[in-house]
Amino acid sequence: MFFPCTINVDKIIINGPCKITGSVKISGAKNAALPLIFASLLTEEPLRLTNIPHLQDVTTAMSLLGRLGVKLELNEQLSINVQAKALSSCRAPYELVKTMRASILVLGPLLARLGEAEVSLPGGCAIGTRPVNLHIKGLEEMGARIVIEEGYIKARIETPSGRLQGARIFMDMVSVTGTENIMMAATLAEGTTIIENAAREPEVTDLAVCLNAMGAKISGAGTSEITIEGVEQLHGATHHVIADRIEAGTFLVAAAATRSKIRVRQVIPHHLDAVLKKLEEAGAVIELGDDYIDLDMQGRKPRAVTIDTAPYPAFPTDMQAQFILLNSVADGSATVTENIFENRFMHVQELQRMGANIELKGHTAVVHGVEHLNGAPVMATDLRASAGLVLAGLVAKGETVIDRIYHIDRGYDCIEEKLSQMGGEIQRVSGRQYQQMLAAAAG
Ligand code: EPU
Numbered sequence: 001m002f003f004p005c006t007i008n009v010d011k012i013i014i015n016g017p018c019k020i021t022g023s024v025k026i027s028g029a030k031n032a033a034l035p036l037i038f039a040s041l042l043t044e045e046p047l048r049l050t051n052i053p054h055l056q057d058v059t060t061a062m063s064l065l066g067r068l069g070v071k072l073e074l075n076e077q078l079s080i081n082v083q084a085k086a087l088s089s090c091r092a093p094y095e096l097v098k099t100m101r102a103s104i105l106v107l108g109p110l111l112a113r114l115g116e117a118e119v120s121l122p123g124g125c126a127i128g129t130r131p132v133n134l135h136i137k138g139l140e141e142m143g144a145r146i147v148i149e150e151g152y153i154k155a156r157i158e159t160p161s162g163r164l165q166g167a168r169i170f171m172d173m174v175s176v177t178g179t180e181n182i183m184m185a186a187t188l189a190e191g192t193t194i195i196e197n198a199a200r201e202p203e204v205t206d207l208a209v210c211l212n213a214m215g216a217k218i219s220g221a222g223t224s225e226i227t228i229e230g231v232e233q234l235h236g237a238t239h240h241v242i243a244d245r246i247e248a249g250t251f252l253v254a255a256a257a258t259r260s261k262i263r264v265r266q267v268i269p270h271h272l273d274a275v276l277k278k279l280e281e282a283g284a285v286i287e288l289g290d291d292y293i294d295l296d297m298q299g300r301k302p303r304a305v306t307i308d309t310a311p312y313p314a315f316p317t318d319m320q321a322q323f324i325l326l327n328s329v330a331d332g333s334a335t336v337t338e339n340i341f342e343n344r345f346m347h348v349q350e351l352q353r354m355g356a357n358i359e360l361k362g363h364t365a366v367v368h369g370v371e372h373l374n375g376a377p378v379m380a381t382d383l384r385a386s387a388g389l390v391l392a393g394l395v396a397k398g399e400t401v402i403d404r405i406y407h408i409d410r411g412y413d414c415i416e417e418k419l420s421q422m423g424g425e426i427q428r429v430s431g432r433q434y435q436q437m438l439a440a441a442a443g
């Protein structure tokens with residue numbers, strides 16, 4: 001694949017091998033915060049969200065709300081106040097949606113609140129085709145008339161009452177944002193909506209908890225059947241965003257791969273059950289507290305573990321890249337099968353350049369552990385692939401330079417600060433600084 005020259009973008013430089021050890025506070029979950037921010041569109045009253053992570057995707061979500069006329073206030077202590085009193089537009093433009101697919105989550109709320117919405121189709125994605133047909137079908141079943149024109153999803157409510165109608169919706173595939181979009185729209189519908197084969201991810205449950213605090217009547221969130229009794233209007237609320245289970249899992253793998261000991265704090269341990277089971281299989285000793293997880297590899301090399309990604313509560317696709325890295329430096333061989341996205345192995349080629357022994361067979365990677373990886377210049381291609389490469393840089397001997405790290409800023413709050421506090425020799429440099437470093441090294 002051809003990557004254009006990226007002289008002007010930041011890079012991460014890691015000098016390995018390092019031990020990642022100590023204690024780290026986990027931030028609020030990106031994939032919970034984004035739908036919660038968009039849920040503010042459902043009411044005129046202010047929504048206060050605390051434990052908001054400091055991420056590029058959160059900034060993008062806030063820019064999009066700003067375009068729609070929403071008033072936003074950033075407070076200290078990671079909280080925001082969002083008030084969608086009077087909306088000035090119902091259009092989510094391509095230039096914002098293309099940078100963040102989760103922008104599709106304005107479709108349901110805008111439609112339910114204003115009776116119309118225009119949201120750009122998100123377009124291509126590095127990890128798969130990622131259609132939004134299930135979002136559209138669900139809203140159509142609730143009475144929306146939807147056409148795709150000039151790259152936009154144009155939706156309008158044409159029912160006699162001007163409100164969406166409750167419906168029984170069966171999701172052909174388990175979709176996280178699909179479930180969230182329909183659930184948000186259904187809060188303001190006339191009658192009862194039942195979502196069957198709903199996503200059970202903790203982020204969906206967190207959204208339902210917040211919507212209920214805003215006056216919605218949702219039951220069954222966290223199971224595969226969610227019931228939403230529509231109400232006439234929602235009101236303001238305050239909600240604390242749940243901890244990011246993927247950030248927590250990423251740090252746990254960092255400690256396991258570097259054969260050390262770590263505590264991840266301010267987490268909800270049972271959200272990581274499937275990941276913790278695999279870490280135990282890999283040889284880690286795990287202890288759980290109410291809001292922390294301790295992992296100790298006791299200096300041992302990990303054992304390779306078989307991974308099959310699937311919707312929650314099974315093993316998350318968002319931890320697949322990190323476990324490919326773990327298996328790359330483990331004892332033995334194991335398969336990692338990606339069942340959610342069709343193109344989520346872009347990190348494999350980069351890991352191979354660092355000395356990993358991985359064969360790709362369709363949507364399965366067969367990983368044979370090697371003694372060590374070697375540092376190399378590598379290219380980040382998507383958020384979780386970048387996380388896998390950062391972990392690789394920590395275990396590899398020598399210098400790893402990760403290009404295009406803007407992907408990681410979308411979903412990891414201060415990753416280099418957190419890792420360097422735990423023993424990682426990791427720094428961020430601008431493209432210009434990197435050119436100067438190269439020039440100096442060349443004499
Ligand atoms: N799908 C369809 N049609 C649809 C929607 C989904 O065919 O209308 C398919 C997808 O192509 C995919 C599968 O259903 O094969 C599941 O996709 P899902 O809709 O659940 O993914 P998503 O909602 O777009 C969220 C997360 C992703 C995470 C996936 C899977 C957010 C904002 N994003 O995406 O997070 O990987 O669920 O758990 O919640 C990330 O954080 O790096 C990330 C990509």
